[in-house]
Amino acid sequence: MPTKSKKVYIKTFGCVQNTADSEKIKAYFWDKGFENVDDWKIADVVVINSCVVRESAENRVYGLIDKIKKWNRSLDSARDDNHKIKVIVTGCLAGIKQKIDKVDEVWPIAKFENWQPIRNKKGAALIPISSGCDNYCSYCIVPKARGREISRKMDEILTEADLAIKEGFKEIVLIGQNVNSYKPSFPKLLEEVAKKPFEKVSFISSNPWDFSDELIKMIAKYPNIDRLIHLPFQSGDDEILKRMNRRYTQKDYLKLVNKIKKNIAGVKISTDIIVGFPGEDEKAFQNTVAVCKKVKFDIAYINKYSPRKGTLSANIYPNDIPQSEKKRRWVVLNDLVNKKN
Numbered sequence: 001m002p003t004k005s006k007k008v009y010i011k012t013f014g015c016v017q018n019t020a021d022s023e024k025i026k027a028y029f030w031d032k033g034f035e036n037v038d039d040w041k042i043a044d045v046v047v048i049n050s051c052v053v054r055e056s057a058e059n060r061v062y063g064l065i066d067k068i069k070k071w072n073r074s075l076d077s078a079r080d081d082n083h084k085i086k087v088i089v090t091g092c093l094a095g096i097k098q099k100i101d102k103v104d105e106v107w108p109i110a111k112f113e114n115w116q117p118i119r120n121k122k123g124a125a126l127i128p129i130s131s132g133c134d135n136y137c138s139y140c141i142v143p144k145a146r147g148r149e150i151s152r153k154m155d156e157i158l159t160e161a162d163l164a165i166k167e168g169f170k171e172i173v174l175i176g177q178n179v180n181s182y183k184p185s186f187p188k189l190l191e192e193v194a195k196k197p198f199e200k201v202s203f204i205s206s207n208p209w210d211f212s213d214e215l216i217k218m219i220a221k222y223p224n225i226d227r228l229i230h231l232p233f234q235s236g237d238d239e240i241l242k243r244m245n246r247r248y249t250q251k252d253y254l255k256l257v258n259k260i261k262k263n264i265a266g267v268k269i270s271t272d273i274i275v276g277f278p279g280e281d282e283k284a285f286q287n288t289v290a291v292c293k294k295v296k297f298d299i300a301y302i303n304k305y306s307p308r309k310g311t312l313s314a315n316i317y318p319n320d321i322p323q324s325e326k327k328r329r330w331v332v333l334n335d336l337v338n339k340k341n
Helices: 016-031 055-074 092-096 142-146 154-166 186-194 213-221 238-244 250-263 282-295 312-316 323-338
Strands: 007-012 045-050 086-091 125-128 171-175 200-204 228-230 268-275 299-304
Touching: 007 016, 016 045, 016 086, 016 125, 016 171, 045 055, 045 092, 055 086, 086 092, 092 142, 125 154, 154 171, 154 186, 171 186, 186 200, 186 213, 213 250, 238 282, 250 268, 250 282, 268 282, 268 323, 282 323, 299 323
Parallel strands: 007 045, 045 086, 125 171, 171 200, 228 268, 268 299
Antiparallel strands: none
């Protein structure tokens, strides 16, 4: 009789970078003869590609682990243990914890970095250009989870882009915690990708302090580079920005936006905002409202601040804004930006 293939279930939490990583995890297990399944209850192995940006994301990881372990305990005791589900955790949680209770193994995400991804043929090809982050925003755990920023070699990225074209992809997304700081040059990399026969070239995410004049010129030069630019500003108040360790002022951000709009026809801008950061009084919040009114963002991803254990802000600033007030501020900004139409 033919050998029954083993089954793997891959659960991805978090950002688009994790989605791209899971495409490589899938390739790794396919090479080992595993079949990918959409129901963890029929899997031999469950791989959890974890996110820890917010405590709630980490809790969802632990919640899934508990469900699987409870399922394992409920199995008929007469069954062979080899039929029970093996749980492997990788991703950001593996970057900050080498041992996790109730898990069989913890694997670093670097284990999969050299695998050619198996992509969903719908949508865009996701291509990481770097990993890690050197910015250390005071509220963010990513540098601890992902490590220092490391750029991939440009020829590797371009080769992967060529393979995506052969696979039939017409859109590509270049991914990094901060794509603008890609070494040796993000504008040059972007140009080389834009020269290829992609209908749309997008990138995420950008920090305002690295958004150079050269990058603006490159976007303007190539019509297949996406005109929706994601440019997080987080807060419109200079004192809050200092507390966040964001290296710009409200004036700097508005100047950059004006430059982008002046030089790139048809540009649209999306952003990230945190409301209720420690010390954000009503005046500081109104400074954020003022930025939204001036820029007229097309989309805003608004988050209510919650202290993240292990970050600078959680260690030194009291969480002094009531949850009810954070919710009110969220509603104000959401109505202003996302419900304007």
